[in-house]
Amino acid sequence: MQIKRNTIKKLFISVCLGLIVLGCSEKNNEANIKLLLVEQLKNTHSNQEWFVPTKKAIEGITIEQSNWKDTTANHSIGELVSHLIFWNEMNLKAFKGERVAEFEGDNKETFKKNDGQDWGNAMKKLDSIQTEWERLTENATDEQIMNWHSDIANMTAHTAYHTGQIIYIRKLNGWWK
Secondary structure: OHHHHHHHHHHHHHHHHHHHHHHHHHHHHHHHHHHHHHHHHHHHHOOOOOOOOHHHHHOOOOHHHHHOOOOOOOOOHHHHHHHHHHHHHHHHHHHOOOOOOOOOOOHHHHOOOOOOOHHHHHHHHHHHHHHHHHHHHHOOOHHHHHHHHHHHHHHHHHHHHHHHHHHHHHHHOOOOO
């Protein structure tokens, strides 16, 4: 009987310690996820690590260059930036708890050509949206990170993908140093 009690006591203590470690690990994982998301947001925005960030990719592009298109249905640099602004801003508003209308249009509508001052404004707007994403993610609660981690990770991958297209257009035309 004494052996059973000791065995049960040891088992109980082991389970309790395991739950404590698990509880600490989950909290630590959320902190690690947040750090990773912030790093990815910064890398797709302004920190050049493994790939070129958007800020550098669109730096120095003229209005004419932003609207250049080849003879296929490929998008221009300006259209790609417009597309990133649309989706990153829509997600940003939702993250902040603002009312976001359900997008029922065609994704093609998000690729808009820039005219005149629009290009300068578009570059500033994308920079502003990306900066705000970084700040809000750094200050996000654990609950926000739990609810949004996948969306934020997908958004950074989406941004990196289209930034690669921008670099390709620049290299194709000799606009890349």
